[in-house]
Amino acid sequence: MKVSVVIPAFNARSKLRLLLYTLAHSVLDPEDSFEVVVADDGSTDGTGEMVAELSGHDDLTYLYLPRTERSSRAAARNAAIAKATGELVVMVDADTVVGPAFLAEHVRYHRLRNDLVVIGARPDLGDGDFDEERLRREFAFDAMPAVAWGDPREKVLAEFSGNMNRLAICWHLLFSCNASVRVEHLRRIGGFDEAFLGWGLEDTDLGYRLRQAGLAFAFSASAVAYHQRRRGIDAGMYDDWVRNLAYMTAKHQAPEVAIQSIAGLAMNPAGGRIGWVEAMRCFEVAARALDGRPPVSRTYRLMVVEEDTVETAMAELAARGATSDLLIIDETRGAELSGPVQCMDTPGELLYFHRPSATRRAEILGRYPVAAR
Template sequence: MSEAPRCTVIIPTYNRSELLSHTLESLTRQQLPADQFEVIVVDDGSTDDTADAATHFHDRLDLRYHHQPDEGFRVAAARNIGIADARSPICVFTDAGVLLHTDNLTQHLASHQATPGPAAVLPYLYGLSDSGEGGEHVAERLDLHDLDGSIERLQAKRECRDIRELFYDRYGEDLTRVPAPWQIFWTGNASADTAQLRAVGGFDENFRTWGGEDIDLGYRLHRAGTHFTFNRHAKAVRLPRTKMRDVAADSDRRNLRYMTEKYRTPVIDLLAELPRERYFDFNELVAGLPARRQPDRGR
């Protein structure tokens, strides 16, 4: 077996072969040499040509393709397949339709190297809107033949910004200064230590509808002592994708209620009760909880 890669890119997907192809194409252009990372595509039961789209890149990427039968929404299980199969110390999660700046993987690795102990790294994801649909103006601003230039123009013009900019404007970019950084651990593009992911049990496969499985994992990582860090230079952009907004919002709320039953801690109760429009008030409210009611990270 060849030397272990430095990171593993895990991409769950379902019936988005064209978006997957764009994501994989961006991975062929990474500054990190192709023999230093691996890609695991996990197909959640697609009926389109996803398998062909993935295998098309076998000659340019160290890529493995897994397929699980379509038994409904099982993105948590799909990502867990990737975590189990990873040969590297760091897992980088991304979604089909997320296009990575050529420096993205290098920046993820730099943040992990600079962080003592296990880390979770949050990048900057252009086109990530509050609706969850990806920012309707992104596609017309992208030149797929000059992805880096397109992202840098979005940055210069402050267009299609990551919705989490509202969080950073309010709390700053040092995530060690907020009590619940896991609130914005969203796996459209994020990374964490493989050993720590396995130690906390990976994604909870009881999440069978959209929303919440990533912050649930982030909560457990944080309680296990993972250091959360934001790297603005780990840039990516998400292409628009179709989603039923009302159904997604209702699903997200149901999954938060599941988390309250699962953990029974004041901090999760607070998150579940918070109106959607006040989502970024959460860390301020957590900081205001009486000390005796704040969650014990070692619990």
């Protein structure tokens, strides 16, 4: 499989250089390969000169897009996607760095099914310096600041289930700083909507349209893009988001799109009324009600998977899921069932939790009644 890594960039020369250094250390299976496409959205900081110094390889393409009043991340990403020659597009932002297994993890999930959107984790690094020379030679965690904040979407998954595909708001949780989808699906729906200007929701709109087109969604905690700095939402960004939400709501005329306004309760820099994770919890509950999946009493069939029972569980999963609501507790170190569970379509509920603590396990079993064997 050939992977096209598409990166929009605007005056992010030093950050983009670190990303390109770390992408160069990517390790893929022999039958796989990757290219990088950078869409420079009118940078004036020497981004083009920096990329030219690193180029000279067929696997790095640089596009310069003159800055206009219609410039946007959506337009930059579309330009990069148009140049992609791979069958799989992996989207990352210029202010991230990635480990050697990053691309391989995206590819691994896409081998499970063809109609899939993979969302990777994006934790935030804290303050500190990068050892650029060392990162040029190798990827090393001690060559960059430590992780200061985890990806809040993982808390949402821990609340409802690690099965992203069963979340009613899975499309809203697509952050294009770390996501992948086969290029055929992006082109079929027309890519990003370039009417989204300023900050916010162009990737959410893409996620919604991919979901409406029938694609499945999966979250990979192992396909990690580390955000080089934590940026708060300022008043201008929030105003952009509100304007883009109004556009998206009018565009789709769908109640699940309109109730994204719940997120605004957490995002307003003038004083969010609730936290972001709590806003997502409310959004998910409301979206499930709209989807005809209100919280009703169900009885689940429990599957506890250990290292030595993975193969048996894999063999039984589809048959059990066809006839029962399943609650899976995966005790394997590598979350062996995370990908297969998220890539499986079942008529009922399919809940998945990876190595919950004893306290958390008791909470799960208290919330979801389990049928007697």
